[in-house]
Amino acid sequence: MDVSYNSSPVQVTDKMSAGTEDTSADRPRTPEPVQRSLPQSSNDRNQQPSLQEILQMTSTTVNFISTITTLFHEKGEQNSCFREELRRKILFTAMNAHAWASARIVHEHTVARDTLEAGIQKLLEDEKDQDRMRARLSEMFEAINNTVASLTGLG
Numbered sequence: 001m002d003v004s005y006n007s008s009p010v011q012v013t014d015k016m017s018a019g020t021e022d023t024s025a026d027r028p029r030t031p032e033p034v035q036r037s038l039p040q041s042s043n044d045r046n047q048q049p050s051l052q053e054i055l056q057m058t059s060t061t062v063n064f065i066s067t068i069t070t071l072f073h074e075k076g077e078q079n080s081c082f083r084e085e086l087r088r089k090i091l092f093t094a095m096n097a098h099a100w101a102s103a104r105i106v107h108e109h110t111v112a113r114d115t116l117e118a119g120i121q122k123l124l125e126d127e128k129d130q131d132r133m134r135a136r137l138s139e140m141f142e143a144i145n146n147t148v149a150s151l152t153g154l155g
Helices: 051-057 064-152
Strands: 002-004 011-013
Touching: none
Parallel strands: none
Antiparallel strands: 002 011
16 A cells, blocks of 8 residues: 655556455554654754644654444444344244244144044943843843743742
């Protein structure tokens, strides 16, 4: 980077070769301080340089505004990426909660249905068992009545 000083405003020229990579996207560049030789005239050689000349000898050409805005934009980019990721995660969590709530109702209905069906099956089996017991008791009482009737001669 060349910095030339004359009576006109400061001009900064960038002498980067075509093969050099641009690293401005990675981090902001800060120019290095540039030394300027003290203008010497033949009659001023023995005198001390003035304050203005000393200040002009070493000057740093740092563009603080661009550095600050670059940092600000980087933080803004990070914040927007974070917000986008947060929105995505919140939406995913809400969808999972909704899916769980919907599936829970279906699951509870399925479990209740299965429980009721099992209860009904058990009742039907108990009724069949009772019918068999009634039939056996009927047969037994009929056998007892037939036996008593044949013993008494009534039959």
